[in-house]
Amino acid sequence: MGILETIKDPLDLKNVAAGDLPGLAAEIRDLLVSTVARTGGHLGPNLGVVELTIAMHRVFDSPRDRLLFDTGHQAYVHKLLTGRAGDFATLRQEGGLSGYPSRAESEHDVIENSHASTALSYADGLAKAFALRGETDRTAVAVIGDGALTGGMAWEALNNIAGRKDLPLIIIVNDNGRSYSPTIGGLASHLSTLRMTQRYEQALELVKDNLGRVPVIGPPLYETLHGVKKGLKDIFAPQVMFEDLGLKYVGPIDGHDEPAVEAALRRAKAYRGPVIVHVITHKGHGYAHAENHDEDCFHSPQPFDIVTGEERARPHSWTNVFSEEMVKIGAQREDVVAITAAMLHPTGLAAFAEAYPSRIYDVGIAEQHALTSAAGLALGGLHPVVAVYATFLNRAFDQLLMDVALHRLPVTVVLDRAGVTGDDGPSHNGMWDLSILQLIPGLSLAVPRDAVRLRELLAESVAIEDGPSVVRFPKGALPREIEAVGRLGEMDLLRAGDPDVLLVAVGPMAEICMDAAALLDAQGISATVVDPRWVKPLDEALVLAASAHKLVAVVEDGGRVGGVGDAVARMLRDADVDVPVRTFGIPQRFLDHAKRQKILTDIGLTGQDLARQITEAVARRSPVLERHPARQTQ
Ligand SMILES: Cc1ncc(C[n+]2csc(CCOP(=O)(O)OP(=O)(O)O)c2C)c(N)n1
Ligand SMILES: CC(=O)[C@@H](O)[C@H](O)COP(=O)(O)O
Numbered sequence: 001m002g003i004l005e006t007i008k009d010p011l012d013l014k015n016v017a018a019g020d021l022p023g024l025a026a027e028i029r030d031l032l033v034s035t036v037a038r039t040g041g042h043l044g045p046n047l048g049v050v051e052l053t054i055a056m057h058r059v060f061d062s063p064r065d066r067l068l069f070d071t072g073h074q075a076y077v078h079k080l081l082t083g084r085a086g087d088f089a090t091l092r093q094e095g096g097l098s099g100y101p102s103r104a105e106s107e108h109d110v111i112e113n114s115h116a117s118t119a120l121s122y123a124d125g126l127a128k129a130f131a132l133r134g135e136t137d138r139t140a141v142a143v144i145g146d147g148a149l150t151g152g153m154a155w156e157a158l159n160n161i162a163g164r165k166d167l168p169l170i171i172i173v174n175d176n177g178r179s180y181s182p183t184i185g186g187l188a189s190h191l192s193t194l195r196m197t198q199r200y201e202q203a204l205e206l207v208k209d210n211l212g213r214v215p216v217i218g219p220p221l222y223e224t225l226h227g228v229k230k231g232l233k234d235i236f237a238p239q240v241m242f243e244d245l246g247l248k249y250v251g252p253i254d255g256h257d258e259p260a261v262e263a264a265l266r267r268a269k270a271y272r273g274p275v276i277v278h279v280i281t282h283k284g285h286g287y288a289h290a291e292n293h294d295e296d297c298f299h300s301p302q303p304f305d306i307v308t309g310e311e312r313a314r315p316h317s318w319t320n321v322f323s324e325e326m327v328k329i330g331a332q333r334e335d336v337v338a339i340t341a342a343m344l345h346p347t348g349l350a351a352f353a354e355a356y357p358s359r360i361y362d363v364g365i366a367e368q369h370a371l372t373s374a375a376g377l378a379l380g381g382l383h384p385v386v387a388v389y390a391t392f393l394n395r396a397f398d399q400l401l402m403d404v405a406l407h408r409l410p411v412t413v414v415l416d417r418a419g420v421t422g423d424d425g426p427s428h429n430g431m432w433d434l435s436i437l438q439l440i441p442g443l444s445l446a447v448p449r450d451a452v453r454l455r456e457l458l459a460e461s462v463a464i465e466d467g468p469s470v471v472r473f474p475k476g477a478l479p480r481e482i483e484a485v486g487r488l489g490e491m492d493l494l495r496a497g498d499p500d501v502l503l504v505a506v507g508p509m510a511e512i513c514m515d516a517a518a519l520l521d522a523q524g525i526s527a528t529v530v531d532p533r534w535v536k537p538l539d540e541a542l543v544l545a546a547s548a549h550k551l552v553a554v555v556e557d558g559g560r561v562g563g564v565g566d567a568v569a570r571m572l573r574d575a576d577v578d579v580p581v582r583t584f585g586i587p588q589r590f591l592d593h594a595k596r597q598k599i600l601t602d603i604g605l606t607g608q609d610l611a612r613q614i615t616e617a618v619a620r621r622s623p624v625l626e627r628h629p630a631r632q633t634q
């Protein structure tokens with residue numbers, strides 16, 4: 001029996017002999033690699049925190065102490081140590097373990113995240129709550145990566161935490177020098193100076209030796225540690241930064257030396273005030289294919305071959321088309337620059353960066369800054385293209401509204417992973433943008449239905465110079481191309497029908513709308529299909545088209561509340577066109593993780609389901625169909 005099998009609860013881990021911990025770490029790594037090779041997932045980040053997570057659970061008493069993982073993508077080891085090793089094979093599968101902390105899964109999971117840079121704020125609040133309730137024995141512990149530490153919220157939290165010297169709150173900076181790519185910016189340079197210096201090994205030894213000697217209680221202990229640190233301070237300037245913020249600093253600690261991490265955490269815990277423990281780890285540690293993976297150390301690989309490290313081929317995707325197109329646009333337009341929030345490769349901007357290295361800005365995990373910095377670039381005479389995942393744009397709503405749109409600035413935002421993404425669960429689905437973007441005055445919003453339209457609409461978007469434009473597309477493989485049979489204003493007519501139903505197909509929903517139309521035809525219901533291409537502003541031609549039909553059905557891969565369907569209904573109301581409008585989209589709830597296609601099927605976004613629902617709707621409204629109910633069941 002392996003050691004991991006004996007750990008049903010963190011308490012069991014505390015009883016494992018120190019000499020057995022390297023064996024446990026090796027077991028965990030094997031399980032991480034063999035599982036993620038099959039399921040895909042966040043391998044590199046988790047391989048890097050094996051010893052750190054073991055040490056955390058040996059030192060703290062979860063769930064009485066609260067262990068928080070920023071972003072949450074590196075919580076697999078935590079899951080394994082909190083009674084979920086037996087279920088680990090179900091990772092990221094429908095009904096199985098989530099790829100992030102999940103409150104439904106375990107009392108040891110406190111927050112459900114995946115959006116970076118929030119954990120310190122949660123920890124701040126928890127520590128304040130413990131204090132106010134007199135629960136003085138409890139400690140809030142947050143692990144945050146060097147990447148997540150580039151996010152503005154983390155610094156807002158640090159500022160507050162530094163203001164409350166009485167709160168027992170431990171911030172573990174898991175510094176592996178990388179987000180996906182190497183982490184950028186002044187903070188990253190500070191940290192990397194510390195890591196890269198030739199005297200780093202010497203420093204680790206010095207800290208380790210001194211940690212071994214100091215007593216394990218209270219502030220006097222910290223003063224001893226402080227003395228150690230002051231000694232280091234002479235050698236390394238960068239750590240002064242945290243001290244200058246007023247936060248106690250312990251480190252740097254070799255994050256793969258479990259006893260050293262444990263010792264540092266015990267001392268930090270004993271201090272009973274806010275402490276930063278700076279831990280140096282290697283992303284992908286212990287699996288050579290991850291460690292040597294230049295692009296992102298297997299940050300989140302597809303399923304892969306364990307021996308060769310070769311990932312399952314990714315299909316030609318929307319991201320690839322955007323990537324190619326950006327290089328072309330860059331050649332034609334010297335004023336076009338691009339911004340990524342620490343996701344150069346996943347957003348497809350790497351090719352642009354290679355072609356035009358002076359025109360790419362990686363701003364770190366800082367979507368708010370990305371948008372307002374884009375506004376500045378636009379004020380300076382450039383046309384920025386900001387590429388982010390749709391769900392992360394939520395962060396920067398106010399910046400897009402007030403800093404870009406109010407100033408009518410030419411900024412193009414490109415939203416990848418729009419609509420249902422699936423495997424990453426509720427926080428990753430890009431189901432908010434179609435609703436929140438409808439609120440922004442002067443913003444133009446394009447939704448391409450296929451690769452041809454993505455090229456077309458991206459070109460049209462960067463040509464807009466009097467306000468922001470957005471292009472959004474989903475995760476994964478490109479759909480089949482659907483050619484227009486005509487044009488209605490700016491809209492593409494995909495299928496001409498008689499005046500029964502007008503299907504408004506929002507971008508990639510065109511495919512299922514065409515399927516539905518064919519099925520409806522077989523039921524004797526004629527459907528016209530239009531793709532508006534621009535869902536904001538909506539084309540006036542839609543009013544005329546709608547008034548010529550008995551029912552309008554809008555189909556979108558966004559939340560139903562406030563989305564395109566609602567915009568169409570409002571437009572028709574305002575024009576006094578009295579045609580019923582049905583909206584089909586993502587129900588306004590948090591969707592559990594599952595495969596994207598499975599979720600789309602479950603929520604009725606398939607040709608067959610649409611046809612069924614529209615048939616029912618028509619039947620409810622049409623006297624003809626009511627008189628001939630048999631037609632409904634054909
Ligand atoms: C707000 C937000 N923007 C972007 C991302 C995408 N993202 C996920 S993990 C990651 C890098 C995280 O780096 P770090 O915090 O250093 O953790 P590591 O993976 O290196 O352990 C990024 C950019 C995100 N999760 N949240
Ligand atoms: C944690 C995070 O935000 C990313 O790592 C994300 O999970 C990647 O998603 P994709 O696999 O769709 O690029």
Ligand SMILES: [Mg+2]
Nearest residue numbers: 145146147178
């Ligand atoms: Mg990192």
